[in-house]
Amino acid sequence: MFMGITELAQYRCPLCQQALLLNEKSYRCKNNHSFDQAKQGYVNLLPVQFKHSKAPGDNKAMVQARRAFLDKGYYQPLVDSMLALYHQYGDKSAAVFDAGCGEGFYTHQHKTQHNSVYGVDIAKETIKIAAKRYQECFFSVATLSDLPFIDEQFGWLYSVYAPILEHEFTRILQKNAYLLTVTPADNHLFELKSLIYRQANKHDTSKQVIEQLTLVEEQRLNYSMDFTNSDDVLNLLAMTPFAFKASETLISQLTQQTHFTCQADFVLRLYQK
Template identity: 40%
Template sequence: MMIFCCPACGSALEREDRALRCANGHSYDIARQGYVHLLPVKQMHAKIPGDTKQMVDARRVFLSGGYYDAFRDKLAELTDKYLPENGVVLDAGCGEGFYTSALYEKAKAKNGSVSGVDISKFAVKAAAGKYKGIDFAVASLFHLPCAENSADVLTDVFAPIVPEEFFRVLKPGGVMILAVPGARHLYGMKEVLYKEPYENEEHDTAYDGFEYLGRACVQKFITVNGQESIEALFSMTPYYWKTDVEGGERLRALDVLETEIKFDFLVYRKK
């Protein structure tokens, strides 16, 4: 089931040939890779919003190494737990589709569907080109082009959390799964980058209209081999933008990086 709606008027979108169209005559072309651009110009706060092609390519290099497979598998397990038969999943901030593809396999087994949105055209293009059967769209999480009460499960992995929008698109009783970094996630990297490495804060945040169901943790140690993979991991993190030159040089001098990784999945149900 298509959950995308027209960003101009809010009407339902239907697929016609190589475009999505609404009853009011608004039309959005489907790109060759299979995605659609539903981000109005007025919502673009940069000429090219979101991750660049270089950032997307780097993330694909790292994720292809299997380092985050345990996180992907746990998210898919949680989604399967809460997804009803014929259910609808929305991956908010889908990136290049690494997690979305695993969600699709769970949904497909229940005759369900998956949609993914991200503000980065490069990420969505990469996702749609690689993973078929999923509806992908370039869109803002702050203005989701999705109908009200249309999703059974909404996932968000390290993307902006917009509780009001997520509440709007989830069905009553629908589940929101947020992935946040654990206290010592990438601590081994921080020990290289900073003279005084710090732990991430861990706390359970309450959101209006949602019941907190609990926290699921995935924690392990990884060994990242090769400068290309280490650099790719670095570029995926916020540390890439706030580390001084010396810290970056220390990391780039490594051929092997050993670090702890930890994701916490926070689960909420819409009241």
Template identity: 45%
Template sequence: MYLCPLCQTPLLLNLKQYQCTNNHSFDMAKEGYVNLLPVQQKNSKDPGDNKDMMQARRTFLQAGWYAPLAQAVAQLLAKLAPSNLLDLGCGEGYYTGQLQHALAYTAIYGIDISKNAVKYASKAYSAINFSVASAYQLPFAANSFAAVVRIYAPSKAEELARVIKTEGHLLTVVPGPRHLIEMKQAIYTNVQLHSDAIAPITGFTHLKRERLQFQLQFKHADDVLALIQMVPLAWKFTAEQKQQFADTVPLISVDFLIDLYQKTT
């Protein structure tokens, strides 16, 4: 499945090392993942979410706060019955693991640019094929996947079209208009809502949309702090503002837009 990120020729696994015919090699880490992000594809020394953000997201997601989203995505994919899929921007593997459980006979791959996140994901879900890689230069052969899942992750339409099989599917999740609106109201005087426009993706036809809305009713400030820490809005809060907001233990609105596309070219 993997291509060499340096020369785009197939990688073959030889014991614990992936090798291509041009003698480029990539060791499998002891946790089971492979790092296919060469230095020239990095934008920083340690790209992706930092350890604090990853830990906060792991704590929050493992507590089940976003379980309805994982269930909704799994139900949509189960109807498609893909032979394999890629979780693009898999982070620490929460959604990837949920999909593995729901789609028991599907080969599942996960990639993320964060080595810290992939390391944890590979430890937690050993049956899934994880790699550190760029979503803009996917280390996979053309027409590799029956489905790709993209939850919040940035990507490149040309790369999605390259790795998804003809008539294969792309499932995306983006924030809806009222997502985390209470958090925004604590920061901004004038709150701008997320757009609910359906994004066109070159090479794909939009098939359907589901909107998932619910409220998070917290009992402990620590759970609120974990949510704040894992989202980009965290940078807008001072430490004091975070604690003040968390101490109110607010009801927080969650609003997701789940879109299903099919590759047409």
């Protein structure tokens, strides 16, 4: 994977915040902190002393379920809406950042001939998959609360279901650059939740976690997902935080179902710095 000098300058050392440069297979700062590039092409910028658990982030089963589900295209309408906003508002030559990128499903679809695209996730297993699969993008293991980039590096930043940390996102955004957030709307997966909870609550969309940036546009995206394969439904369930509440009886019922319909319901909010 070729990386130019301008792109390399975007990374910063998680220990001393100095710029990291790639020399052969290691990223090194002027204070001689060194981070090896993995054979898959990613770099781990989450020092062991910054981890809150042995393997932070999603476990392997969740990763595999999400990858299988997303590969079927059920969330492609969401990607299309995100890309439409990017092409309408974004600086096409500026770097793009995917905050909480997972396996790179959204990351690689933002890559063009004219931009560089970066993805960060705290889960090493997901980054390993992303880097191996989408070698035209740049991936690193890191925490969103302390992003491994120097200030004002990105023209477009998006967060799909990841924690939204305004101060840190704003720090790495260029002046007049954009932040796109994707969060669940009222009825997202309501039919699936209704199978699990006696009284399923709708998502609360009133909370606005962005305070300093200017809201440019807000969109609601709602559509039905029709499933004829029980594996797809089970993979969707495994992706969600309420999977742990699903009984063995429900799992058995879903396995035997030949048809299931569920809403996808998203709120897209575009902000400008």
